[in-house]
Amino acid sequence: MRIDVVTIFPDYLAALDLSLVGKARTAGILDLRVHDLRDWTTDRHRTVDDTPFGGGAGMVMRPDVWGRAIDDVSGLSTAAVAGEASAVHLVVPTPSGATFTQRTAEELATEEHLVVACGRYEGIDARVAEHYRAAGMRVSELSIGDYVLNGGEVAALVMIEAVGRLLPGVVGNPESLVEESHGAAGLLEYPVYTKPPVWGDLEVPDVLLSGHHARIRRWRRDQALRRTARRRPDMVRALDVAALDRHDLEV
Numbered sequence: 001m002r003i004d005v006v007t008i009f010p011d012y013l014a015a016l017d018l019s020l021v022g023k024a025r026t027a028g029i030l031d032l033r034v035h036d037l038r039d040w041t042t043d044r045h046r047t048v049d050d051t052p053f054g055g056g057a058g059m060v061m062r063p064d065v066w067g068r069a070i071d072d073v074s075g076l077s078t079a080a081v082a083g084e085a086s087a088v089h090l091v092v093p094t095p096s097g098a099t100f101t102q103r104t105a106e107e108l109a110t111e112e113h114l115v116v117a118c119g120r121y122e123g124i125d126a127r128v129a130e131h132y133r134a135a136g137m138r139v140s141e142l143s144i145g146d147y148v149l150n151g152g153e154v155a156a157l158v159m160i161e162a163v164g165r166l167l168p169g170v171v172g173n174p175e176s177l178v179e180e181s182h183g184a185a186g187l188l189e190y191p192v193y194t195k196p197p198v199w200g201d202l203e204v205p206d207v208l209l210s211g212h213h214a215r216i217r218r219w220r221r222d223q224a225l226r227r228t229a230r231r232r233p234d235m236v237r238a239l240d241v242a243a244l245d246r247h248d249l250e251v
């Protein structure tokens with residue numbers, strides 16, 4: 001997979017040189033390129049924004065600068081036919097976007113090429129998303145949660161980590177992806193324990209020391225259900241109970 005990130009703060013994305021995503025880049029699993037939006041400006045002040053039409057506070061990022069940047073990194077500037085459906089999926093982090101979830105990460109992890117446009121100020125001129133949708137590109141305006149950040153870079157870090165770790169070969173044991181919170185069962189993960197078996201006056205639940213794997217699986221699913229019901233009742237309502245029952249039969 002290739003991911004191009006365009007931002008006015010490229011250093012913000014330095015964290016992606018570290019840990020699993022960094023290893024995926026070194027291994028050639030993930031081709032991640034970070035670009036400075038100002039490289040596509042044409043004035044000596046390298047201007048990327050201007051005042052909003054209709055008035056209001058703050059500044060809006062210019063469509064012409066973003067257009068040159070996205071055309072370049074997506075290959076559209078050299079595409080034979082501008083209208084051809086692009087292999088690129090444009091991701092625009094924004095507080096006004098659809099919620100980015102594990103399902104979103106799973107879908108994006110199947111893409112060939114993501115371009116992530118990190119906006120700042122009051123946002124990116126709305127015509128940018130409109131233009132690329134009309135050009136046949138899939139465009140997803142996504143929020144990582146109901147709060148406001150100063151820019152899209154932090155959201156980009158979150159999304160790229162959530163997507164990158166799903167790529168084949170990135171996580172050592174793919175099994176570990178199955179039982180995570182928000183995984184296939186649609187539950188939060190059960191509580192985990194390791195040595196020492198007694199820490200102060202706190203002990204590890206006996207069932208986990210029993211060696212009885214069927215009981216351990218059942219205990220863990222019960223804990224996941226309880227935790228989900230207590231902390232995320234919204235997820236319980238969405239649960240596919242039939243699937244859980246099928247899972248139960250497997251245990």
Ligand SMILES: Oc1ccccc1-c1ccno1
Nearest residue numbers: 093094143144148149151152
């Ligand atoms: O608050 C933001 C500002 C710019 C770009 C993205 C965001 C955001 C907030 C939540 N998810 O994304």
